[in-house]
Amino acid sequence: MSTALEIRGATKAFGDKPVLRGIDLDVARGSVTVILGPSGSGKSTLLRAINHLEKLDQGFVRVAGELIGVKVKGDRFVELHERDILTQRSRIGFVFQAFNLFPHLTILENVTEAPISLARDVAESREKALILLDRVGLADKAAAYPRQLSGGQQQRVAIARALVLEPELILFDEPTSALDPELVREVLDVISGLAGTGTTLVVVTHEIGFAREVADRVVFMDEGVIVEQGTPAEIFDTPSHPRTREFLSRVL
Amino acid sequence: MSNILRSRSTERVPATGTDHGRDAPTAPDSAELERFAARPIRPLRHPARWIITALVVVVALNFAQTLFTNPAWEWSKVGTWIVNPTILKGLRLTLLATGISAVVSLAGGILVALARLSKNPVLSSLSWLYVWVFRSLPLILVLIFLYNLGNLYPSIGIGIPFGPQFQVKTVSVLSDLTLGVVGLSLAQIAYTSEVVRAGLLSVDAGQLEAAKSLGIPRRRQFTRILLPQALRSIVPAFVNQIIGLLQASSLLFYVSLLDLFGVVQNLGSTYPTDIIPLLVVASIWYLVFTSVIGVIQYYIERFYARGAAREVPLTPLQRLRRAVGTRRPTGAIR
Numbered sequence: 001m002s003t004a005l006e007i008r009g010a011t012k013a014f015g016d017k018p019v020l021r022g023i024d025l026d027v028a029r030g031s032v033t034v035i036l037g038p039s040g041s042g043k044s045t046l047l048r049a050i051n052h053l054e055k056l057d058q059g060f061v062r063v064a065g066e067l068i069g070v071k072v073k074g075d076r077f078v079e080l081h082e083r084d085i086l087t088q089r090s091r092i093g094f095v096f097q098a099f100n101l102f103p104h105l106t107i108l109e110n111v112t113e114a115p116i117s118l119a120r121d122v123a124e125s126r127e128k129a130l131i132l133l134d135r136v137g138l139a140d141k142a143a144a145y146p147r148q149l150s151g152g153q154q155q156r157v158a159i160a161r162a163l164v165l166e167p168e169l170i171l172f173d174e175p176t177s178a179l180d181p182e183l184v185r186e187v188l189d190v191i192s193g194l195a196g197t198g199t200t201l202v203v204v205t206h207e208i209g210f211a212r213e214v215a216d217r218v219v220f221m222d223e224g225v226i227v228e229q230g231t232p233a234e235i236f237d238t239p240s241h242p243r244t245r246e247f248l249s250r251v252l
Numbered sequence: 253m254s255n256i257l258r259s260r261s262t263e264r265v266p267a268t269g270t271d272h273g274r275d276a277p278t279a280p281d282s283a284e285l286e287r288f289a290a291r292p293i294r295p296l297r298h299p300a301r302w303i304i305t306a307l308v309v310v311v312a313l314n315f316a317q318t319l320f321t322n323p324a325w326e327w328s329k330v331g332t333w334i335v336n337p338t339i340l341k342g343l344r345l346t347l348l349a350t351g352i353s354a355v356v357s358l359a360g361g362i363l364v365a366l367a368r369l370s371k372n373p374v375l376s377s378l379s380w381l382y383v384w385v386f387r388s389l390p391l392i393l394v395l396i397f398l399y400n401l402g403n404l405y406p407s408i409g410i411g412i413p414f415g416p417q418f419q420v421k422t423v424s425v426l427s428d429l430t431l432g433v434v435g436l437s438l439a440q441i442a443y444t445s446e447v448v449r450a451g452l453l454s455v456d457a458g459q460l461e462a463a464k465s466l467g468i469p470r471r472r473q474f475t476r477i478l479l480p481q482a483l484r485s486i487v488p489a490f491v492n493q494i495i496g497l498l499q500a501s502s503l504l505f506y507v508s509l510l511d512l513f514g515v516v517q518n519l520g521s522t523y524p525t526d527i528i529p530l531l532v533v534a535s536i537w538y539l540v541f542t543s544v545i546g547v548i549q550y551y552i553e554r555f556y557a558r559g560a561a562r563e564v565p566l567t568p569l570q571r572l573r574r575a576v577g578t579r580r581p582t583g584a585i586r
Contacts, residue, residue, distance in 0.1 A: 051465055082470060090467025100462035103559045104480050113476065114466035145559035161466070 004029040004169055004200035009059035010049060012042075019045045021224035023059070027217075029168075032201045034211040036235075037221035038247055043204045046221070047171050050202070051092045052085050063092060063169055090118060093162030093170035097177050099154045101146040101161070107133065108142040111161045118165075125164070132160040136190050152183030156190050163194075170194070172203040188214075208251060212236055220244045329529035333519075334536060342515030343537060348429060349501045349511065350541075353436040354494045360437065361444025361490075362479075368449055379445070386442035392503050395435040399507040432504045432511075440497055444490060451486035452478060484556045491549040495542055512537055 005027035012020040019042045027033050035043045048054040050061050052069030060077060061068040069085050070077040080088075101110050111129035116122055133139045136156035138149075146154050155175055162170055172191065176184040184207065192214045194201060205211065211218055211232055218235040220227045220243075228241045236252075239245045280288070319325060333339060367379035386394070401408075409419030455478055463473040505514035516534040520527045554567070566574065 053461060053465060086464065086467045086469060088467075089465050092465070094462075094465035096458060096462065098458050100456075100458040102459065102462070102477055102481075104484075104556070105559070114468055117466075117468045117472045117476070147559060147561070165466070 002029045003027065003062075004031070004064060005050065005202065006062040006065075007046075007050070007059070010046065010056050010061065011058040012045060012049060012054060012056050019224050020049070020056070020059075023221075023224075023226055025219065025226065025229075027200060027202060029064075029200055030196070030198050031216040032195045032203065032214050033217045033219060034215040034232075035202065035204045035219045035221060036206070036208075036211065036247070037227075041221045042224040043221050044173055047173050047202065047204050050169075050171055051089050051094055053094075055079070063088070068092075090114065090165050091167055091169075093165070093167035095155070095158050095162050095170065095172045095175050097174040099146070099151070099158045099178070101154055101158055103146050105145075106142065107138065107144050107146065107149070107157050110146065110157060111164050114161070114165055129160070129164055132163050133157070135193075136160050137186075150183060151179045152186045155179065155187045159187075159190055159194075167199065169200045169202070172201065172205070174204050174206070176205065176207060206251065208236070208248075220247065222247070324528055325532065326526070326529045329526055330532045330536075333526065333529055333533045336519075338515055338519065339512070339533060339537075342510050342512040345429070345432075345504070345510060346498070346501050346512040347541075349432045349436060349504060349509075350494070350498045352433045353440055353497055353501075356433065356437040357440030357444045357493070357497070358490065360441035361448045364441055364445035365448035365452060368445065369452065383442045383445055386439050387446075389439075391435070391439045391500055392506055394438055395432075395503060395507045398431050398435045428509060431507065432501070432509050435507075436497060436500060436504075439500070440493060443493055443496075447489040447493060448482070448486055450489070451482035451484075454485050455481045480556065484553075484560065487549065487552050487556060491545060491552075494545060498538065498541055498545075 003026050005025070007023055007025040010020050010023040012018075021042075023042075023046055025046075035046070037043050045054055049056050050063070050068065052061075055069065060070060066088070067077070068088055070079055072078075101107075102113065105113060108126065108129055111132060112122075112125045115125035115128070130139060130142060133142055136159055138153055138156055138160070141149060141153065141157075146157065149157065155178075159175075175191065176187050179187065188207060188210050191201065191203065192210070195214050203210075203215075215232050217229060218232050219229040220235060220239075220241070222243050227243050228235065228239065235244065236248065239248060364379050364382060367375040368383070370376055397404075407419045407421050409417050411417030411419075459477055459481065460473060463477045468477065501511050502513035504511045505517060510518065512534055516530045520530050523530070551567075
């Protein structure tokens with residue numbers, strides 16, 4: 001299996017507070033990786049660094065072999081021009097905890113905004129958007145506005161919006177943490193439906209059940225480092241590190 | 253003293269449990285309560301509210317009566333002055349100066365706000381300096397300064413320092429309306445830029461993050477995602493600015509520009525007996541403009557409220573139709 005995502009030596013501090021302290025991670029193409037860890041462990045920062053919403057202090061991220069946000073110049077990395085970073089981001093989907101749908105645009109416009117702004121064909125973008133909305137079960141809401149939808153429905157729209165550019169990699173930042181418990185399932189079902197379709201998924205979540213069912217690999221982070229990683233069975237049934245065991249005992 | 257208090261409190265002792273208010277000498281039994289439960293609950297009445305309303309109505313009617321009975325209002329003269337060509341000419345200038353300055357100040361205000369928010373320290377400081385200067389100076393001072401600009405800089409121009417220059421005479425550039433518009437705009441841009449900046453800051457940071465992560469180009473992030481949402485809070489404050497601008501345009505009189513107020517002032521000194529009707533005429537026109545602006549504002553706000561509420565509020569016209577509709581026994585219009 002080839003590598004969809006490669007992170008090496010990712011280091012980042014907010015002020016003097018280190019958040020990422022040298023992260024190395026490889027994610028296989030088409031796989032589902034779940035990142036677990038206590039809050040403040042750096043999971044979200046790591047995820048946001050993958051599509052360069054956060055700049056790394058040191059280290060690099062490569063998606064499908066391409067360096068993200070930087071290029072090599074001489075003997076070091078230099079940051080890319082904003083325009084080029086935007087082009088790279090259009091190939092990486094991102095789903096936010098707070099959905100971040102555009103409230104002044106209809107559901108359909110939310111999904112078609114990116115392809116239309118990237119000068120893709122308008123009619124084709126609409127058609128594709130409607131197919132995706134149908135796939136997340138919201139084709140009948142195309143003309144509604146985000147605030148007319150429940151949280152679960154909004155997050156499903158956000159997933160359709162991330163899918164419309166056919167990204168090779170989709171990042172989920174606690175996609176169900178802002179949802180009422182009874183709405184979590186519908187969103188997790190949509191995400192599970194994406195597993196095994198060839199798209200690579202990296203999911204930061206606290207949903208242990210989801211991780212066990214859907215993940216190919218589970219990564220446990222604490223205090224800015226990857227403490228251990230492995231298959232769900234390895235991590236949940238036979239965790240080797242005391243910090244993993246302690247975390248699991250609190251959330252299971 | 254303490255004796256009295258004690259005797260009073262002892263008097264009350266047997267009454268506790270039943271005497272909660274003057275209408276409830278005995279507690280109703282549960283059968284009665286069940287019966288009451290079926291009846292609609294009477295809302296609390298507000299007698300004081302009605303008395304105040306009556307007083308206000310009486311005062312208002314008294315004033316309204318004087319509009320008809322007091323001959324000094326001279327309504328017939330108001331009727332002739334209101335369409336007087338000189339007045340209409342002043343009106344035209346007021347509208348032009350206000351209209352152009354409003355457009356210029358919105359465009360300029362957005363640019364200055366963007367400069368202020370930019371990461372470029374030179375742009376951001378210059379923008380801050382500009383806002384500081386023109387918010388501090390009274391408009392009338394700015395106008396008179398501009399009026400005398402010819403004395404300060406007989407010619408103005410731009411060029412490469414110590415290199416070739418492009419120059420024109422100040423007097424030929426800053427004439428009449430231009431001077432008025434430039435003066436009004438300089439001040440308005442400063443105020444508007446703060447309104448725009450506040451609006452841009454009010455949009456949730458997640459909106460730009462979402463736009464970035466979708467790879468939406470920068471210019472479109474602003475025009476399609478950020479600005480439309482910011483305009484929701486910018487519009488009411490900006491319309492307030494325009495109304496202020498409309499009134500500020502009366503200061504143009506002091507730099508020899510005959511706007512509506514200037515014309516009325518001039519005519520007032522020519523026809524001293526007509527001063528009251530002339531003031532009434534000016535007031536009526538200002539009221540008309542403000543009302544028109546108010547109506548336009550309502551519809552613009554409605555437009556930018558898309559998606560903000562679960563349901564778009566009805567327009568006053570729709571509400572009226574609906575109210576009339578429900579009174580009809582058939583209820584044809586819903």
